Amino acid sequence: MPNSLAYLMLTLWPAVTLAMYLWMPPRSAVIWSILAGYMLLPAATTLDLPGLPGLNKYSIPSLFGYVYASLILGRIIPLFPETRLGRIFCVMLLLAPFLTVATNRDLIFVTRDNVLPALRLYDAVSVLLGQLGTLCIWALARDILSDARALRQVVTAIVVAFLWYSVPMLYEVRMSPQLHIMIYGFFQHDFMQMMRQGGFRPIVFLEHGLLVAILTAMSAMLAVVLARSAPREDANRWYLAAAYLLVVLVLCKSMAALVYAIFLMPMLLILSPRRLMQIAMGMGVVILSYPILRTLDVIPTDWMAEMAGRMSADRAQSLQFRFDNEDALLAHAMQRPLFGWGGWARAVVHDPVTGQDISVADGLWVISMGYGGFFSFIAQFGLLLLPVFLLGRAHRAAGREVGILAAGVSLVLALNMVDLLPNASITPVTWLISGSLLGYLEALRRAAPDADQAQAGSVPVARKRAAFAGLVGVPSHGPRSLL
Structure with a gap:
């Protein structure tokens, strides 16, 4: 059963999300409110409010983030x-x-x-409101993270997030999956499923160890993508990050995720x-x-x-x-x-x-x-x-x-x-x-x-794109764009 801290974290997260949108650029706020909410909030825990669907680590950052982004930008984010x-x-x-x-x-x-x-x-409305939680993430990303620089920022944030997340993951590989119990008072899944090959697979604050593994595999592959698309002087650190995440992935003890990475990472390289x-x-x-x-x-x-x-x-x-x-x-x-x-x-x-x-x-x-x-x-x-x-x-x-x-x-x-x-x-x-x-x-x-x-020789590309650039975060003149 979740302890009081679990419910307190879910209750406070709308305020945390608001702080991110007030103090960060909107792009960073969208990325980190969603990633941090998913990776840190308690799993299998729901705030049940009268007359409303349950709020959890999926829906709180996205629904409140959608409202905050619309208010800050002064327009409704299109779904x-x-x-x-x-x-x-x-x-x-x-x-x-x-x-x-x-x-x-x-x-x-x-x-x-x-x-x-x-x-x-009522069943249809309940499912619909649940779907809006994930659809708001998609809408925020599509509207605000909508150019090549923003796409790179998303990829970089995912890789960096799992480089940091590897610390509690390695702790659980060595000490057993217990962080969720220590902090939130209960284990979010079947503990026996976290035991593999004479050891443990990490789960941290996600719903299952398989989710940790597939996201680690994706992060390792995205690190390779960053390396190939980065200047030569920056490429080596991303290759090192990919190699490190691949080692962590092996320790996750998920054969499918490891096969994905071993099969696709060479493709991404060559x-x-x-x-x-x-x-x-x-x-x-x-x-x-x-x-x-x-x-x-x-x-x-x-x-x-x-x-x-x-x-x-x-x-x-x-x-x-x-x-x-x-x-x-x-x-x-x-x-x-x-x-x-x-x-x-x-x-x-x-x-x-x-x-x-x-x-x-x-x-x-x-x-x-x-x-x-x-x-x-x-x-x-x-x-x-x-x-x-x-x-x-x-x-x-x-x-x-x-x-x-x-x-x-x-x-x-x-x-x-x-x-x-x-x-x-x-x-x-x-x-x-x-x-x-x-x-x-x-x-x-x-x-x-x-x-x-x-x-056709009508308008130079540079002039036209400069007028549009303020909407995608590179204003050519005047005050700094919100995006």
Whole structure:
């Protein structure tokens, strides 16, 4: 049970967020309020307020940050992107809870004593307000962190944050995962799952050790991206940071995250930005088509479990257990494939005799399919992957080649989305990266007409872009821009 400090931290964090927005530039405030809130606030703890959905480490920094940013900048931060497809995905994401409720007004009779309730409008509103918490992160990043310098600032902040976070991580590797207990009075997950290979995997203040591992892997890869895109005199320190984070990742004892890093870091080191972009797009296609491929039994799950068995029998058993549960959950989801089953345990598999839940949902894709069907899955995954698919088109429209920073970030984002297939590893970092990358691409597309006019000999590019520069943080004259 959370102690008083856990609730006090959540209660005070709106004030901490306000202080950041008052004393920091808006870009830094957006980045650090979200990262610090997620990495330091207690996990599995919710402030339940009368008539409102619960507030937690996901929603407090984003919702209050959205309000503060709108007040400080003197305008409402738009939730909807400029891209038509992005607007469609946003509308789908906001409509999905209501469509799910509308198609699940019936009772589910599992057994005589176990009857699952029909969904109500309150359920849709509750889910919608929860989704707004993550959507506000994406909107803040897309609107405020919307140029190449801001994208680099986001990447740098993530790497630096996990360099610092490695200190408590190494402590827990040596002393066991106990910081959350020591500070917030309870352990946020199953302690046995933090024991691996005769030692411990760190969890610190996140929800699971696997989240710590995948974020450490992403940070190591982003350090390589920073090294390749930095001046030569600064590159070596980022390479050292990547090597250090890779060592920490090994100590996290997560085979999947380590395989991701070992497989993709050489690509980030040697491949061209164009090739990295193509690989990211290919990964995105696989992710969006994965539910259909699993439904058609195209994914070689038996072969994958066999390959895992060559490394460890325990890992093979764990992977096969996931696949078996995915099969059962997917078969149940296909009974209502369009809008899913909704909450109140309607999306899980029950024993027909005892009425007990006999399924375990690990991957976010199957959780999304069960709750909201294909409609919800496409909305959420399509929105997050949108910048990956727009990367090449936006650069072509601006008459530019894809740079290593944008291409590398898109590959790391695609990797995070790949990990959502076996795990529910979506975090505020995912939404922050996706929103910032899309904001950068939208700014690039807005600058494209200027380039076309310059080629026609009408207006010099430098003059046109200088007039617009104040909106993206590089004012050419006059007072310092808020952004």
